[in-house]
Each structure stands twice: as structure tokens, then as C-alpha cells.
Amino acid sequence: MSESSDSAAPPFWNQRYASGETPWTFQGIPATLRSFVRRTRTRGTVLIPGCGTDHEVLHFFRTAGFEVTAIDFSTVAIGQIKKALGNFDGKIIRGDFFKFDLQNRFDLIYERTFLCALHPRRWPNYAKRVARLLRPRGRLVGIFFYGTEPDPPPYPLSEARAAEIFSKYFRLIRDVKVSDSVAMFAGTERWQEWQLAALLR
Secondary structure (H helix, E strand, O other): OOHHHOOOOHHHHHHHHHHOOOOOOOOOOOHHHHHHHHHOOOOOEEEEEOOOOOHHHHHHHHHOOOEEEEEEOOHHHHHHHHHHHOOOOOEEEEOOOOOOOOOOOEEEEEEEOOHHHOOHHHHHHHHHHHHHHEEEEEEEEEEEEEOOOOOOOOOOEOHHHHHHHHOOOEEEEEEEEOOOOOHHHOOOEEEEEEEEOOOOO
């Protein structure tokens, strides 16, 4: 896909969710996420930006005891996820992650396939926005796409680029390979935990 396909605009994603053209969708709960929740004694608030239709992850966090907020700017995705979850005890917001007033700060922000959907020129703003939305010692956790992609999106990270955009605000405290990726990400994903080091006002 090329940038001219306007992947920064909701219609690009609405079309894909409406047609079911979502090869990035993971059916179930990633093993690395299950492991993280088992290791995390304290429950708190979690934000899931670019949640898409990933209703199983929202349900998993909620049943594990987290207070869940999810946001996506795709009207179609939000409609589908609300339908799948039914009477869900959490917040599901249709809005722009970069602009919507979320009002609160969070203990966790969960990443999977949102960062790689953004053009790399937006990555510094992503890191800054995440840092602003986290509470002291909060963490950005999740699955990150590393590798190459001749026709993005998705846009892959490199170790150098990750350090460049995140080290200003975070320190990397866990980095492991993902073994249960969907086909399009096989062998290219890593579970990472970035702890907030510098609190932004």
C-alpha cells in the first residue's frame, strides 16, 4: 500500500473493516499478553488506541480486573466492536487518538498494530502523546512490528528508530520475540514493555 492510499484517514480503514479485509486481526489473546497479565499483580486503567475490532482483548483486560478505555477513529470498527461486546463495562470511543480529550491518565497503554499503521513521520507524536497519557511509572506494553515492508502500511520499526522515538520518555524493560503472530507478521513481532521515565505535563 502506498501513502497515497490515505491510510491516515478513516475511510481507508472503514472500507477494510466493512469488507473484512483485516489480515492483521488476531483471533484470541496473544500468549505474550496473557503472560504479562499473569505477571502483573496490580490492576488499574488501560488504554487501547487504534483498537479496531479486537473485542477479545478488551474483554480479556476487563475480566482480568482492568478498567478499560479503547479508541479508534473508524466508525465501522467501533460499530463492530460494540456489537461484539454487547453490554461491556468499559469505555469504547470513536475518536482521534491524537486529538480526543481522554481526560484521565492511564497505568497502561496497550499497543498492537496501531503504531505500524501510522506513517513514521507521526511516530514522535505518538511517543509524546503516549507519555502524556500515562501516570507516573506507567507503561506502554504490547506487540511491535520490526522488519521490512516493501509496500506499507504496515510500517516496520527498527531498533535504532525505536530508540530514537521512545528513549526521550521511556526505558525498555522487557523485549521478547512473539511466537504466535498472524501470518502477515510471522517472525517480525516483539513483545516490549516501555516504562515511563519522564512525566510530561
